[in-house]
Amino acid sequence: MGRIGRVIKSFIDKLSGSGTNAQFSSVEEFSGDQRTAQVFGPCNEDFAPPENCKTLDVQLGRDRGFLVSAAYHNQLIEPVAVHGERRLYSTNQAGDTVMSEIFLKQDGTILIKNAEVTITASPSGLLTIVTSGNSEITSAKTIINNDVEIIGNVDITGNVGIVGGTNMTGSIGMTGTITGAAVFNGAASNTHIHPQGNDSYGNTEQDTGVAK
Numbered sequence: 001m002g003r004i005g006r007v008i009k010s011f012i013d014k015l016s017g018s019g020t021n022a023q024f025s026s027v028e029e030f031s032g033d034q035r036t037a038q039v040f041g042p043c044n045e046d047f048a049p050p051e052n053c054k055t056l057d058v059q060l061g062r063d064r065g066f067l068v069s070a071a072y073h074n075q076l077i078e079p080v081a082v083h084g085e086r087r088l089y090s091t092n093q094a095g096d097t098v099m100s101e102i103f104l105k106q107d108g109t110i111l112i113k114n115a116e117v118t119i120t121a122s123p124s125g126l127l128t129i130v131t132s133g134n135s136e137i138t139s140a141k142t143i144i145n146n147d148v149e150i151i152g153n154v155d156i157t158g159n160v161g162i163v164g165g166t167n168m169t170g171s172i173g174m175t176g177t178i179t180g181a182a183v184f185n186g187a188a189s190n191t192h193i194h195p196q197g198n199d200s201y202g203n204t205e206q207d208t209g210v211a212k
């Protein structure tokens with residue numbers, strides 16, 4: 001190993017010491033040799049190559065025995081990105097199956113998916129979430145600044161406050177109580193009376209009293 005190689009090796013040994021979280025990976029060189037290499041990549045990016053990943057190694061100094069992996073290629077996954085696109089994905093340990101991905105497409109589409117969930121942000125502004133399981137939003141407050149259409153049943157555990165009008169075509173099944181001065185087709189629920197016609201003698205009948 002030449003002097004430059006020794007200096008760099010000393011530096012990398014320091015990085016790889018117990019005080020750091022150096023990432024190592026078993027990789028196969030393009031030559032076919034299997035080696036254990038320390039993983040170097042862009043700053044603030046946490047990744048570990050899968051098994052069977054091809055690596056392009058750079059020799060440091062004159063010693064072929066000391067190499068740094070400069071680039072990786074997983075030949076088991078078919079590339080699908082075209083010019084201008086970027087696809088970030090994880091695989092299983094063997095590296096032969098894509099498990100999850102974020103795909104920034106040429107047309108502006110952003111795709112986030114795994115085997116059971118697909119989130120698509122379309123260039124048109126349409127956001128679609130397709131999932132085989134339940135969806136859950138946990139936040140202090142969820143505000144939707146436009147119309148909401150729900151096709152399916154709605155179960156609400158908390159109270160419902162409605163400021164605008166409500167148009168229903170279905171029936172109402174209630175076990176609770178309607179309180180307040182609700183008005184039904186012009187008749188106040190708590191003050192309306194039922195008028196009575198004259199009796200068979202023609203005497204005026206009193207209207208029945210206030211609803212209770």
Ligand SMILES: [Fe+2]
Pocket residue numbers: 192194211
């Ligand atoms: Fe009544």
